[in-house]
Amino acid sequence: MSGANRIAGKGRLTPARTARFTFDGKSYTALQGDTVASALLANGVHLLGRSFKYHRPRGILSAGPEEPNALLDVSRDSARRQPNVRATVQEVFDGMKVESQNRWPSLAFDVGAVNDLMSPFFAAGFYYKTFMWPKKAWHGIYEPFIRRAAGLGVAPTEADPDHYASRYAHCDVLVVGAGVAGLAAALAAAEAGARVILVDEQPEVGGALHFDSGLTVNGQPGYDWAQATAARLAAMPNVQVLTRTTAFGYYNHNFVALAERVTDHIAQPDKKLPRERLWQVRAKRVVLATGAIERHMVFPKNDRPGIMLASAGRTFLNHFGVAVGAKVGVYTAHDSAYEAAFDLKRAGVAVAAIVDSRQNPGAEVLAEARRLGIEVLSGHSVINTAGRLRISSMTVARNGGGAAQKIVVDALLVSAGWTPSVHLFSQSRGKLSFEGEKQRFLPGTYAQDSLSVGACNGTDQLQAAIEEALAAGELMARATGAAGGNAVSLSGEAAFEWTGGMIGASEGAGPDTTVKAFIDFQHDVCAKDIRLAVREGxxxxxxxxRFTTNGMASDQGKLSNMHGLAIAAEALDRPIPQVGLTTFRQPYTPVTFGTIISHSRGSLFDPARKTPMHGWEEAHGAEFEDVGNWKRAWFYPKAGENMHEAVNRECRTVRTTAGLFDASTLGKIEVVGPDAATFLNLLYTNAWDTLKPGRCRYGIMTREDGYVYDDGVVGRLAEDRFHVTTTTGGAPRVLHHMEDYLQTEFPHLKVWLTSTTEQWAVIAVQGPKAREIIAPLVEGIDLSPDAFPHMSVAEGKICGVPTRLFRVSFTGELGFEVNVPADYGQAVWEAIWAQAEPLGSCAYGTETMHVLRAEKGYIIVGQDTDGTVTPDDAGVAWAVSKKKADFVGIRGLKRPDLMREGRKQLVGLLTKDPSVVLEEGAQIVADPNQPKPMTMLGHVTSSYWSENCGRSIAFALVAGGRARVGQTLYIPMPDRTIAAEVTDTVFFDKEGARING
Amino acid sequence: MLLIYCPYCEEERSELEFRGAGDAHIARSTNIAAISDEEFEAYFFLRENPKGMIFERWRHIHGCGRFFNAARDTVSDRFVKTYKAGEPKPDLHPAPATAATVETYEALEGDAQ
Amino acid sequence: MADLTQAVRRAPLTGLHGGSSTVRLTPAAPASHISLRAGPDAVFALSGALGLDLPTRPKGSASANGRTAIWLGPDEWLVIDENGADLVAIAGSSGALHAATDVSHRNTAIIVAGPGAASAINAGCPQDLSLAVFPVGAGSRTILGKAEIVLLRLAEDTFRVECWRSFSTYVFGMLTEGAEDASA
Structure with a gap:
């Protein structure tokens, strides 16, 4: 038995196909295809949760994605648990566990409900008034209180074990919504030959045909026609039909994001299936057929469980076969709700009365009500309701006063009319226009290549909507060049044409300031709160x-926006369009983080770039550090060594013997062409035409503003071929910068640039024994100091494979950088290591590289410079050519501020206590006893323990730094002040003899 | 996510393949070393940041690699035209002004007609 | 001496294979690659030297005898030779003004084959891979997730995905997930 309220013979689910689930620990039986909402209603459960602010008992308001109330915690297992799931969207699967939220100790008895009694203290805007002062209370009291109170559900703590997929897709016509209009538009576009994607958020197509039993298309019951049409579309090669798929974001240039729920309805999903799939669709044209959302009536205590939208009552009855009550009342201002009463009555459910706030309901529905023997109280309003955990009665009175009568009901279906779903249109930046007669916003001016059809466009009449949709589908298809010839014609018929509708508060909903007539159920915003906001200015x-938080909950005011607007307009005594409408933003309904992240998690979060020697480094115990996306060997600790000890050993070994360093991540750009030297002259501050093939030079690149942008060694391989190196992190940006100038400022130059960073593995061999180590492996290059001095480059062979061998040094030692094609990198490294290890050499990492270069006063662009440092500030003014007529930065360097006295300059710092290592980034002052705020002279840029110097060393950018050499400056720290002497930047081998060894 | 017509690839491609590169038609002086401080300021620092039509540079960095120019409406993000680097600035008649400009962000939201 | 230490080549994706019921992922065999740059005047001479007609239309490619040239930009081609020919020297023999830079070890490639190949690639690539827009023989530099790739359609259901070597495990991983989803 799938619930006592299931009516035999009603609905479209199969009675034999059941599923078991639990709600708050109690087991229930559902039918496959049930939503949690329909299954609970079938079992007579109306109380599903507690409201956000007042903890009032709440039930199910709708049967669709607009649901503000019935938010539940749904889990498959302990890791697959999701809070704030809409009961009206989530399909039941066998074994699912459902819990109510925002209640303690139980749903029926919730201590937090005291907030309802305290509600005078929780009026709109109370956050802003209550939490103002004292300031001290914020962290200790207010913030924890707000955090605990905010949000309904509890976020899961376990890692999400599911996976998510993403797909880019393209189509001619994207149709959003597969109700009558969407299906018609898709059919017309598809038959015209366009590539069509049709999406609908529900498990089956049909839209309003789920509840509206009075519609037929081509003589067929509407819902059946819809399923047949979807099947016909799905069989066409040019059409893709996606159900359970929400178009949640409409972005620039017809870029529409879809979230497809793949497994959330399946009891035992195939582990290979993603839980959800993100579709990023680029459509040439978009047809919006998003329908309309029914509004509730705003009347006192309109939030009790058992009060729901009339269309929801019909959906539960006609689609799920569930009666929402045994004695059902209807309160409406629109003809559509009458049909709910008709359907219920015909299904054998007692209808207590139709209360219609209008004096003159539509004649057709009135006649049908009479024929069915349903009492209609026109010109009446519901002025109160009763029932603690579910409605038990409604109090009805004639408009304008008169005797009140209490009518016993166990469910109340309400309708204030229909709000066109213009959310996606608004997201597309279309401008809405207000239709005064029907008091609704409709698509006005389009900002993108799209059209709205059907109810979302205000086209209420069925045949008109069909024709509008067919025309739009074909028009959009033709606009993309589709030339197919199959015209489509459809005819639809509705049982009744609907009239009526209202927005704002109904009779009895105020202006009494104690009346709770809810407009926003999820944030507990009442009509009185809107009026209060207006009174407060x-x-x-x-x-x-923002003052009331109306429409700011996760349902984004799908039901409440228009009511809030109308009440505000009335209070302000201004027409609705002048009060304005808040913009609808993405996403239309909540989207999981998993879907948005999709593949970008774990190892695919970001590429982890590894050098060709990574495997060897890993096998030899290297610790790695992240440099951009690169994994670089940081240091190689031996057993028992900490980082400090390992780095000290590596530093000593390189200067006494030799070390191997993986420099493969160094950016490399091959500059080729007859104008290569001319181009480099323009991009670097140095002069390059004087550099002879076979020689290298250290180059500085400035931006147009004169600040240092990058640096590196450039080797000239031939008259027309240079091998340029850049900083590790700088390679892509430097190439982009070079291409920019080459393509747009110097396009006449015959030169081309190619990134070769990854073509070459680079093995730096540094130290007094470097030559001895590589010599046995090298062929075709004379390595003797005279033939191959410091700053040379030659092409030859090493280990039988081609090499570009550089004699360069970033350590101040005799050094070589062996470039070999990357796939040979590890083999050549191993061969060099086999030579180096017996001599007592080591492999060293980036930390040792940093220390060794600092000992020699070599800067690292980006560490010792920060984008406001000139070559002169950095102490490399010698690299700026005085002879060139032009280079990028030549004019910037002459700006007054860049030439003034007293700029920050890079200097060395030696702490008075040699054992103290300064903190990088620490600020520097002249007088540590000056009053605060102190005048800061600069900051420490690099700081290390130098094992080779036997003391700490540091670089700093200090105002007027070079004139302060010999002075003592101070570095105030939280626990002490450190004194340091300003020095030059070379701390080791000041004569520089070792490099020429 | 913009859809950008690359004048070299002769096709619309996703913004993901492109990188913006600032204002277009700002000529670097062929005698830049000699220009005045004011001229350098105008060349390097001063930009219009217009509400409406902007001429800007893009690079199809993950496509053909070419820099090109685009005329884009900064309000609607609509590209009026893209054209190759070096081609002259097109003479585009500005779109007729729409409704009176409203200066606050809030008032701009969903301003109904 | 050299014969003792003759370096062996280790391609970055050696030994990897993957895919799903509808997509097969296979690392391509090492091949010669050059980045070829030249103006329109040189196209004829370079075509002659390379033995194929360098494509001059966007997304174009040309293949002959295991050698393929893909149009990447108006003065840029990626030339691949599966027989390991010295493409720098061959281009040099054209006598025309050009730049040829060896990128054989920078690039590595994955062959994506099977009925779900396009869907697998579309997991991370924003281009329209329908046959009408990206026909057999089409090639383009584009992106796959956070990596830049060069995509070449070898057959209706077969693509060659070129990427830089340090991105290859990431690209292979993206394609693996795409392949799995394409078979779902």
């Missing part, structure tokens, strides 16, 4: 929204 709907 909020005149813009944007301010009213």
């Amino acid at each position: 909020m005149h813009s709907i944007e301010h009213i929204k």
